[in-house]
Amino acid sequence: MKKEKDSTYLFSLKEDSNFIAFLPVGNYYIDENFKNISQNPNGYYGSIAPSDLLIYNKKADEFYYIKCLASGSSKYSKEGIEYDLYFEIYPPIMLLDNKLNPKYYFFDTEEDGDINLAYYEILFFENYFQINSFAQKERKKINIQDLKFDDLEEVCTKETVLIKKEYFKYNKIDIFNIYNQKMNKQLLPHFPRVEN
């Protein structure tokens, strides 16, 4: 099959009766690694392996994308690339529908132990998409990582208040990176509205 630019490949890591864990890897990443092998066929040790996760919930028919700190290691040999994977959750955790459209980004607003859960709700329309920001009214000191996948949406969206609504025009946006782009101010609202 002809390789497409900027495609994401999903490698299945583990499957049980409820979940399938995938490792999303960009084709540019694999290409770069194989280029290193060809340049150094006697073996080379890298320091970083892909570490983000895409989890499919069979019962709920939805996905969770979990950002993890880049870690793990890769070893190049004549046979190919060997990755030792290591995952350390780095919120947000994104909930996607069965067509991989993002619905919610769940995250903590503080990291000092006084944790308040917050989330973005992402709504897609024909000509634009909308991000609604919510935060819990009271701090409940719930760590997002201590929740179960099936309880994530219910716990995070309970007793919240709408902070703001933002509207964005469609552009070439990697759906797995909306949160990062928003934090880095690369994704700016096209037509911000202020609630009365």
Next chain:
Amino acid sequence: MKRLIVIFFLTNSLSFSQEKTIREFVSELNLTKLVIKDNFIFSGNILDSKLECKNYYY
């Protein structure tokens, strides 16, 4: 009675991963080894992770 106990354990093991927290689920994936051989062929459906570019304004 014996049959009932067997059913209980089966049901329990089937729903086991649903009882785990996200932290526990992810930590079990640690130290997983993934090997991509150099003769690896990209096949199957390619998931396009990009939103379609639309030149519309809201």
